[in-house]
Amino acid sequence: MEKSRLLNKRVSIAGIHIERASAVPLHLQIAAYLRSCILQGIFPAGTQFLGSRETARELGCSRTVVLTAWDLLYAEGYLESTPRGGVKVASVTAAHARPVPAASAAGASTGGTTAHISARWRSLLASEYETNWASEFAPGAPDISHFPFREWSRLLRQSWQNPRHPDCLDLPPQGHPSLRREIANFLGSVRGLVCTPDEVVVTSGTSGALDVCSRMILDPGDEVWVEEPGFVEARWALTAAGARLVPIPVDDQGLRVSEGIRRAPRAKLIVVTPSHQYPLGVSMGLERRLELLDWANKNDLRIIEDDYNSEFRHQDSMIASLRSLDREGRVIYLGTFSKIMMPSLRLGYMVADKRFVDTFAKGRARIDVHTSGIGQLALAEFMREGHLLRHLRRMRKVYAARRQALIDAIAAQMPNDLTVSAAATGLHLVALFTDRMRARMSDVEAATLIRQVGIHVQPLSQNHLEPPTRQGLVFGYGRLQTDDVFRLIARIATCLGSDA
Amino acid sequence: MEKSRLLNKRVSIAGIHIERASAVPLHLQIAAYLRSCILQGIFPAGTQFLGSRETARELGCSRTVVLTAWDLLYAEGYLESTPRGGVKVASVTAAHARPVPAASAAGASTGGTTAHISARWRSLLASEYETNWASEFAPGAPDISHFPFREWSRLLRQSWQNPRHPDCLDLPPQGHPSLRREIANFLGSVRGLVCTPDEVVVTSGTSGALDVCSRMILDPGDEVWVEEPGFVEARWALTAAGARLVPIPVDDQGLRVSEGIRRAPRAKLIVVTPSHQYPLGVSMGLERRLELLDWANKNDLRIIEDDYNSEFRHQDSMIASLRSLDREGRVIYLGTFSKIMMPSLRLGYMVADKRFVDTFAKGRARIDVHTSGIGQLALAEFMREGHLLRHLRRMRKVYAARRQALIDAIAAQMPNDLTVSAAATGLHLVALFTDRMRARMSDVEAATLIRQVGIHVQPLSQNHLEPPTRQGLVFGYGRLQTDDVFRLIARIATCLGSDA
Numbered sequence A, B: 001m002e003k004s005r006l007l008n009k010r011v012s013i014a015g016i017h018i019e020r021a022s023a024v025p026l027h028l029q030i031a032a033y034l035r036s037c038i039l040q041g042i043f044p045a046g047t048q049f050l051g052s053r054e055t056a057r058e059l060g061c062s063r064t065v066v067l068t069a070w071d072l073l074y075a076e077g078y079l080e081s082t083p084r085g086g087v088k089v090a091s092v093t094a095a096h097a098r099p100v101p102a103a104s105a106a107g108a109s110t111g112g113t114t115a116h117i118s119a120r121w122r123s124l125l126a127s128e129y130e131t132n133w134a135s136e137f138a139p140g141a142p143d144i145s146h147f148p149f150r151e152w153s154r155l156l157r158q159s160w161q162n163p164r165h166p167d168c169l170d171l172p173p174q175g176h177p178s179l180r181r182e183i184a185n186f187l188g189s190v191r192g193l194v195c196t197p198d199e200v201v202v203t204s205g206t207s208g209a210l211d212v213c214s215r216m217i218l219d220p221g222d223e224v225w226v227e228e229p230g231f232v233e234a235r236w237a238l239t240a241a242g243a244r245l246v247p248i249p250v251d252d253q254g255l256r257v258s259e260g261i262r263r264a265p266r267a268k269l270i271v272v273t274p275s276h277q278y279p280l281g282v283s284m285g286l287e288r289r290l291e292l293l294d295w296a297n298k299n300d301l302r303i304i305e306d307d308y309n310s311e312f313r314h315q316d317s318m319i320a321s322l323r324s325l326d327r328e329g330r331v332i333y334l335g336t337f338s339k340i341m342m343p344s345l346r347l348g349y350m351v352a353d354k355r356f357v358d359t360f361a362k363g364r365a366r367i368d369v370h371t372s373g374i375g376q377l378a379l380a381e382f383m384r385e386g387h388l389l390r391h392l393r394r395m396r397k398v399y400a401a402r403r404q405a406l407i408d409a410i411a412a413q414m415p416n417d418l419t420v421s422a423a424a425t426g427l428h429l430v431a432l433f434t435d436r437m438r439a440r441m442s443d444v445e446a447a448t449l450i451r452q453v454g455i456h457v458q459p460l461s462q463n464h465l466e467p468p469t470r471q472g473l474v475f476g477y478g479r480l481q482t483d484d485v486f487r488l489i490a491r492i493a494t495c496l497g498s499d500a
Helices: A003-008 A026-039 A052-059 A063-076 A119-126 A149-161 A177-191 A205-217 A232-240 A257-263 A286-299 A354-364 A376-384 A387-413 A435-440 A443-451 A482-496 B003-008 B026-039 B052-059 B063-076 B119-126 B149-161 B177-191 B205-217 B232-240 B257-263 B286-299 B354-364 B376-384 B387-413 B435-440 B443-451 B482-496
Strands: A079-081 A087-089 A200-203 A223-228 A244-251 A269-272 A302-306 A331-336 A348-351 A418-420 A428-433 A472-476 B079-081 B087-089 B200-203 B223-228 B244-251 B269-272 B302-306 B331-336 B348-351 B418-420 B428-433 B472-476
Touching: A026 A063, A052 A063, A063 A079, A063 A087, A119 A232, A119 B205, A119 B354, A149 A376, A149 B149, A177 A200, A177 A376, A177 A387, A200 A205, A200 A354, A205 A232, A205 A269, A205 A302, A205 A331, A205 A348, A205 A354, A205 B119, A223 A232, A232 A244, A244 A257, A257 A286, A269 A286, A286 A302, A354 B119, A376 A387, A387 A418, A387 A428, A387 A482, A428 A435, A443 A472, A443 A482, B026 B063, B052 B063, B063 B079, B063 B087, B119 B232, B149 B376, B177 B200, B177 B376, B177 B387, B200 B205, B200 B354, B205 B232, B205 B269, B205 B302, B205 B331, B205 B348, B205 B354, B223 B232, B232 B244, B244 B257, B257 B286, B269 B286, B286 B302, B376 B387, B387 B418, B387 B428, B387 B482, B428 B435, B443 B472, B443 B482
Parallel strands: A223 A244, A223 A269, A269 A302, A302 A331, B223 B244, B223 B269, B269 B302, B302 B331
Antiparallel strands: A079 A087, A200 A348, A331 A348, A418 A428, A428 A472, B079 B087, B200 B348, B331 B348, B418 B428, B428 B472
């Protein structure tokens, strides 16, 4: 189109592509097209269009549609009215209009900006770490096939059929009072952890709790003790908060407190998994626990106790939580419903002393307000009616059987290469390399070989920050079918050249 | 109890307080009591207890309960076995046991720690800002009494009755694919914003989006342009991310871009509410919009467009979003379901170019994984079946009537003191003080006077970072009953000594 021509006569927009099947109303499609042409300089300032009646006829739509589109562009400043009652392109836009790259579709963004990404985000993305959730051996993936969806869906409906007014508005940042009460009861009965609902906060999973806690406790550059090897997912929130992670080795009694004191005496926070260390599965000994609390007390530090999966232990072998030994309110206890119910809920909880909870809640209200309230009341009822405990009892048996089948299969088929540590139940186990196996390959090499036959097993060293002192494979068994175990381990054994 | 006596004879624990009605099993109660006594030094190392049979009789419980409690403490290292088959307190604990302050109940934490709170958290909590959600005039509070709970609860049940396996595991960090598709359709039809589902992210409300975006875009100390006056809630996430907020004045064309360039030429991010500036309600003029995009393009910056409440506008007066003018993918568009559905959902969305979305999603997966999946599929169906659009159409009329009633009541009863700016619809309006009113009192003084008669109205200056240039009152009308308006404004008029 030639500019001078456009300015001298009234222009038809009959060529515009209209999608009648689109959810976007016709007048918005027309407006978007015209807006884009104006911005691109295709219709320069002063361009006049054919009358609304004629345009409507050309486009095969009602005149109202055309007038509505023009009104919109008029309100936005793209068009101005002419003395004859028509419209023309306003001048304001002319100065800003410039040709758009050919690749850009009208109205769509080209997405080509290289604008700044923060240093913290880049460090967050720096580490390569991949979990294949589809794998039979994905650590931490629960089996949801036994979940009582009937009850869960019934309670969700029930909680929203005729909701109380406060349940529709913003909830307290600590979470729904009923859910906090049920969590306190649950922890008392399943975990032997005595707490009041006031000390409980509903969080967006363990990650959500760690994300807020680490920003509340740490300034950028502050040191944190983390277990080595340890839970990679937990380290990310700390990294995002700008913390300096100091890996502290774990032995058969758990985190080596003396080594922590030696490596980072000024650390502001300690993050541990005392009941069932991730990934090794060891339980922190009492002496270590008291040593840890003692150090925290003397140095005015906080400890985050991630008590993941402790619900899957048999009660008789239950170890008291670190928090129940804590007399100064230093321990922040975290748990999650992701494993005992299902991951997509993104619901967890934190138990901490009332003062910490208050400061946490005040700040949280200003960051992400509260955890989604859609399922909080339903979950409280689900717990109150006993469905969670029943599900837990069932799953303890299911997982115990899977674990045993896995241990048996490894013992039968790879006795010279792998040793399974006799840790308490959970959703995964670590099979450590024997010296013979270590001499043959690294765990990363083993995992790569195994992947070639389509099986994904995590190398233990993926959980290390420093060069690993142990080599091994992390086998999740949450979704492992007992019938498949022997066959899968046989394939791994063949692939690694193991002999029985 | 005297130590030497304890060591010489076997001790009864008959004095223990057991709550039979408690959800905490008896053996855990007994274990918690003993653990606490051992830690406090009440039962020193070597203390032996009466036999399990005798203890059970004294406590009036079964022998199994006592043995289970002892097993637990034995596993934890508190007890050791005696040659005669009994138990005694182990020595390891003795060194660490010390008296507990009298105030501390057995097993409960005292919560007395003064441990470090980060500087960012303290700055987050520094500002005083209070919203009284119960107030008839709370800005931004929607009316949920017309919400189709029947449909919503039915769809929640339906979505969980027999869920697809992937809907139970972790969702993609961008959110459920069905919901992203529906949001893209919704924005096309309601907002005229053309985007693909790939450009949409489901967020934990606008706050959740701002929280992640600000950490992704900003390094601590980076400058951000924020509107003055502006949306306080939006500023908090930026503060928590360590940003330096630079207030840029707003006039009747919106944010004064030239002033931004003068005050903070090196700012890394610009946060605006172009459709309906919060709180003033002005719409940013086209010239300003293009000026803003131009500056962002030249300086490789990002812009966050918080398009809150734009759904409540009448389509005919709809202003195109800033994002639809953006040809370089610089604008990050935010919206929320809190206002058009209800706040407790904590569900919102972000639209940005694909590259930004990818980087956002990768980092987010490592921070808070994804927004709770409990309601995502149900919301997608709710939108697909048209319930959201229907609700929106109904509420537009309801809110328009409330707004008009409020404007009429102010005009009738306080014409000399307040002027309502003729902004587009939303859930609040600003009544600016006339010169006469300004001469009499400040808006903070007015709000204080009004509060004395039990009515909460927000002073406009609460939304300012710098000394305010305007004085006024912010009236939310989302939950205001039309019948009450005249009476409420009459009380305010009386209380401020206004004449009609």
